Amino acid sequence: xxxxxEKEKKTLNIEITEEIDHxxxxxxxxxxxxxxxxxxxxxTIFDFNRVSFMDSAGIGMIIGRYxxxxxxxxxxxxxxxxxxxxxxxxxxxxxxxxxxx
Amino acid sequence: xxxxxxxxxxxxxxxxxxNEAFARxxxxxxxxxxxxxxEELADIKTAVSEAVTNAIIHxxxxxxxxxxxxxxxxxxxxxxxxSDTGKGIENIDLARKPLYTTKANLERSGMGFTxxxxxxxxxxxxxxxxxxxxxxxxxxxxxxxxxxxxQELARQYRRQIS
Ligand SMILES: Nc1ncnc2c1ncn2[C@@H]1O[C@H](COP(=O)(O)OP(=O)(O)OP(=O)(O)O)[C@@H](O)[C@H]1O
Ligand SMILES: [Mg+2]
Numbered sequence: 001x002x003x004x005x006e007k008e009k010k011t012l013n014i015e016i017t018e019e020i021d022h023x024x025x026x027x028x029x030x031x032x033x034x035x036x037x038x039x040x041x042x043x044t045i046f047d048f049n050r051v052s053f054m055d056s057a058g059i060g061m062i063i064g065r066y067x068x069x070x071x072x073x074x075x076x077x078x079x080x081x082x083x084x085x086x087x088x089x090x091x092x093x094x095x096x097x098x099x100x101x
Numbered sequence: 102x103x104x105x106x107x108x109x110x111x112x113x114x115x116x117x118x119x120n121e122a123f124a125r126x127x128x129x130x131x132x133x134x135x136x137x138x139x140e141e142l143a144d145i146k147t148a149v150s151e152a153v154t155n156a157i158i159h160x161x162x163x164x165x166x167x168x169x170x171x172x173x174x175x176x177x178x179x180x181x182x183x184s185d186t187g188k189g190i191e192n193i194d195l196a197r198k199p200l201y202t203t204k205a206n207l208e209r210s211g212m213g214f215t216x217x218x219x220x221x222x223x224x225x226x227x228x229x230x231x232x233x234x235x236x237x238x239x240x241x242x243x244x245x246x247x248x249x250x251x252q253e254l255a256r257q258y259r260r261q262i263s
Contacts, residue, residue, distance in 0.1 A: 021121045063210065
């Protein structure tokens with residue numbers, strides 16, 4: 001996971017670099033929550049460019065972070081999801097509530 | 102003894118979460134002999150990951166047990182069986198429902214079975230409370246649509262053998 005915070009835009013960019021399954025989601029969740037509480041961003045963007053695999057554990061992780069961002073009055077966006085990740089995002093209904101760029 | 106299947110493999114491993122990747126990658130490697138498309142391979146990987154994760158987090162919960170995976174190939178179909186001897190499923194019809202989860206507090210989304218069912222052609226669930234759970238899934242690789250001529254040949258062939 002690689003993190004970059006844009007101070008002026010209050011935007012937290014998180015590039016996820018591993019396959020998101022139950023094993024990794026547990027670690028990822030803790031790391032991301034740390035960053036969110038540290039910066040209190042207005043917007044968090046997950047870059048999925050390097051995510052080659054995601055299962056339902058990813059859905060739970062994304063919805064959890066979405067709720068957290070809403071709680072602090074911010075927003076969550078996802079970008080660069082590949083085709084198979086997209087299929088899961090679509091099936092889960094995430095696409096209806098979260099902006100996918 | 103000669104198997105009725107064209108090929109078969111078995112895996113057994115401890116119910117540790119770092120085996121989830123090992124299991125899905127191994128089954129995908131086995132399935133690759135059917136020359137699946139990238140999308141078909143991703144579907145198989147995801148379905149296996151769902152069933153193996155369920156065995157680990159729901160079947161065995163915090164206890165340690167053995168997860169068994171068997172994969173078989175017959176013609177252009179792959180069949181994968183994933184079983185645990187954990188706590189079993191109380192209500193299978195309910196468990197299959199989208200968004201149904203008994204672990205919402207752990208950020209589960211209840212989409213596991215829904216994903217398995219939409220990514221594979223067939224998903225069977227057998228489960229006995231206190232004894233364990235077995236998931237049997239099938240997927241046909243390369244369902245190439247037949248043109249008119251091929252359809253006619255297939256019809257003739259079916260008439261001949263029936
Ligand atoms: N191997 C199993 N042993 C015992 N119970 C199971 C097993 N597999 C599934 N279940 C039960 O079925 C429910 C639904 O499973 P499903 O995979 O659809 O959702 P989930 O695992 O709760 O969430 P998600 O897969 O989205 O992370 C689970 O919450 C659990 O109660
Ligand atoms: Mg599940």
